[in-house]
Amino acid sequence: MRIYKVGGAVRDRLLGIPVTDIDRVVVGATTEEMLAQGFRPVGADFPVFLHPKTGEEYALARTERKSGRGYGGFTFHASPEVTLEEDLIRRDLTINAMAEDDQQNLTDPYHGQRDLEARLLRHVSPAFAEDPLRVLRVARFAARYAELGFTVAPETLELMRQLSESGELEALTAERSWKEISRALMENQPQVFIEVLRACGALKVLMPEIDALFGVPQPEAHHPEIDTGAHTLSVLEQAAQHKQPLTVRWACLLHDLGKGLTPEEEWPRHIAHELKGLKLIKAVNERFKAPRDCQELALLVGEYHTHGHRALELKPSILLELLQSFDVYRRPQRFEEFIAACEMDARGRKGLEQRSYPQADYLRGAAHAARSVAVQPLLEKGFKGPELGEAIKRERLKALKAYKEAASA
Known part of the structure; x- marks a missing residue:
């Protein structure tokens, strides 16, 4: 029995960044041997065990074979004969397909260390294209490591494009998709996640409402960046820079969906885009079964974000209606998140990132007065x-x- 650290623990140690999760693979052992040593089985689909003292996960080395559609369409085989190299080749990226023993001796059969140094996210084998979830995972890794200079290897992006065109993405469950999306949105550069999905054609499959925003112009006087898609990415980037929670980041991503419905002859104006976008926001919310707090804030921000920008001009009666809509008396935190999303929207404009947003304090003061x-x-x-x-x-x-x-x- 030989035990190795694998995946993210090895990758992040080599990058010199904090290791948060440690995955271990056990080579040359049977289920019976693991049980005899006090390990507790937890894996429903393949043999994963919890250490009797530390509670950490240990998985038996295994191979996998495509047997159906989607993320779950695989048959796994674990036995003492499965080698470490065979276990590593089924992983997604070369930088995640390295292992090390307790003495930090590195096993790197697929040149992950070389790709770490080259700052490349590259697939391990052609079997990458068998799992549609990997499109989302690679885009998420791109968002996580963008500030270190990582990019997706062209050949990997091409496999992601093939997956996007194959219909396999439709086989992903809402729960698995949301898990990747929500984690990606909480990275330091979540806009890169959207950029990579768009580059491989996955965005128009998974979130056509967001994909439709690219190429749609806005009035240059208010939006120097002009393009609505570019603006959405900038708003998301601002939300990350200001350490906003997931609810705010989700609302920022969806706030302008109504502009994708504006007829070309009305460009660059987008009359009543706030109300028009609500059905699209609702559709995206339901598609990914977003948590209730994310759904509610996205809909409220979509409908009222221009009220936020015009806060200083609003009549007291309209201001009262706004406060009532958010139920600021029982749910003050939701209104605070609305204010944050409005401020990110205002800052997500080219050259205006540092501009002050007096509407924020004004709205807080109004809520306090009403309460x-x-x-x-x-x-x-x-x-x-x-x-x-x-x-x-x-x-x-x-x-x-x-x-x-x-x-x-």
């Missing part, structure tokens, strides 16, 4: 039921009028 209205005095006056609701609304409107006057003074 400060006390309900108890109204109850003491005898208001109840629908009448109480109307009375609260009147007082909040009065508070917002006073706030706006004070802010304008």
